[in-house]
Structures are given as C-alpha cells and as structure tokens.
Amino acid sequence: GDSVTQMEGPVTLSEEAFLTINCTYTATGYPSLFWYVQYPGEGLQLLLKATKADDKGSNKGFEATYRKETTSFHLEKGSVQVSDSAVYFCALSDHNDYKLSFGAGTTVTVRA
Amino acid sequence: DAGVIQSPRHEVTEMGQEVTLRCKPISGHDYLFWYRQTMMRGLELLIYFNNNVPIDDSGMPEDRFSAKMPNASFSTLKIQPSEPRDSAVYFCASSPSRTSYNSPLHFGNGTRLTVT
Numbered sequence: 322g323d324s325v326t327q328m329e330g331p332v333t334l335s336e337e338a339f340l341t342i343n344c345t346y347t348a349t350g351y352p353s354l355f356w357y358v359q360y361p362g363e364g365l366q367l368l369l370k371a372t373k374a375d376d377k378g379s380n381k382g383f384e385a386t387y388r389k390e391t392t393s394f395h396l397e398k399g400s401v402q403v404s405d406s407a408v409y410f411c412a413l414s415d416h417n418d419y420k421l422s423f424g425a426g427t428t429v430t431v432r433a
Numbered sequence: 434d435a436g437v438i439q440s441p442r443h444e445v446t447e448m449g450q451e452v453t454l455r456c457k458p459i460s461g462h463d464y465l466f467w468y469r470q471t472m473m474r475g476l477e478l479l480i481y482f483n484n485n486v487p488i489d490d491s492g493m494p495e496d497r498f499s500a501k502m503p504n505a506s507f508s509t510l511k512i513q514p515s516e517p518r519d520s521a522v523y524f525c526a527s528s529p530s531r532t533s534y535n536s537p538l539h540f541g542n543g544t545r546l547t548v549t
Binding site for chain 2: 355357362363364365366367370410420421423424425426
C-alpha cells in the first residue's frame with residue numbers, strides 16, 4: 322500500500338540555520354503530497370502541499386518540491402527561527418482514496 | 434470559525450473503566466476522522482465518517498473501541514473496557530470534501546488519555 326518514510330529525528334538546530342527534512346514515498350498512483358506541522362500541545366496543521374509532479378509547495382518560508390523521479394518531497398527552510406520548533410509530518414493521499422498516510426514525524430528543536 | 438473542538442483535553446482513568454472522547458467538527462464539514470498518536474506507532478487512522486455514516490473502520494484496534502456520529506456536529510469515540518495500552522493522544526479532524534488535495538484536514542487539539 323501507499324506509504325511515507327521520513328528522516329528520523331530529533332533534529333536540533335541553531336537559529337538561522339538551514340533545515341532539511343527528507344521524505345520519500347511509495348504509491349501505486351499519483352498521490353498528492355503534504356507537510357503538516359504540530360506545535361506543542363496542538364493538533365496538526367497543514368503547512369504546504371503539492372498535487373502533481375514538479376509542483377512546489379511553500380508557506381511560512383518552508384518549501385518542498387514534488388519529485389516524481391526520486392519519489393521525494395523534502396522539506397526545506399533557509400533560516401529557521403525558535404518558533405519553528407515543532408514536529409513535522411510528511412503525508413500522502415491517493416486521489417481515489419481519502420485516507421492520508423502519515424510519516425512517523427520529525428521533531429525539530431531550534432535553539433536561540 | 435472555532436475550529437475542531439475536542440473534550441476533554443486530558444483524561445486519566447483506571448484500567449477497566451469506560452472512556453468517552455468527544456468531538457465537534459467544523460460546521461459544514463462532511464468528513465470526520467479519528468486518529469490515535471503514540472510514540473511507538475505514530476499517527477494511526479482509526480475510523481472516518483462521511484455525512485455521519487462510518488465509511489472505514491478498519492483502523493479500529495479491537496471491539497473495545499466504538500465510534501458514533503449521531504449528527505453532523507458531534508462524534509464520540511468510546512473505549513470499554515480501557516487498558517493501559519490505550520494510553521495515547523486521540524485526535525479528531527474534519528474536512529469539507531472528499532478530495533484531500535483540495536481540502537486539508539483540520540485537526541482538534543487532541544485528548545491525552547492515560548489509563549493506569
């Protein structure tokens with residue numbers, strides 16, 4: 322079945338550092354891809370999405386490009402802030418099935 | 434828009450007791466989902482509803498778990514009897530349409546359940 326694999330954490334960075342979280346997927350069709358973020362004590366929120374190959378999703382300085390050739394959707398941010406400390410989840414959804422398949426989550430801590 | 438509202442935020446109970454978790458989806462959202470989050474298994478989809486009808490409950494771990502949606506603005510997840518391994522954060526989420534790529538999930542803040 323469809324699945325998502327993302328890099329294990331935790332990841333600890335200094336403020337203004339570059340962040341990359343790797344995500345690869347396995348799917349039989351052409352899924353939509355998402356990054357969700359979970360701040361402490363809260364539910365998940367959609368951070369960005371891409372619905373077809375070569376699409377780039379972006380939000381709050383974060384970017385991810387849907388790479389069909391490498392089945393990847395890596396999350397990047399050029400200069401992180403303390404407020405970016407959260408758990409980040411990569412997810413996919415097949416267009417014919419509403420279910421979202423989530424990765425295990427990557428905990429990111431940004432130190433001042 | 435008040436968002437998805439879950440109650441209680443925290444629940445501590447003893448093994449064998451019945452536990453009921455509650456969820457109020459965003460008004461107008463036709464889809465409602467229950468997820469469970471643990472360190473070991475991550476986020477698991479337990480069940481989801483469309484227009485108050487359960488569509489897929491294949492993620493419900495066993496018969497001790499049941500979920501209902503009596504109307505468009507309320508859903509419950511019940512565990513009877515509860516066991517320590519049920520300890521987790523339970524999330525409710527809703528969405529306005531079937532196509533997830535157009536309609537992301539809106540999550541509540543979760544209920545942290547501890548069974549002793």
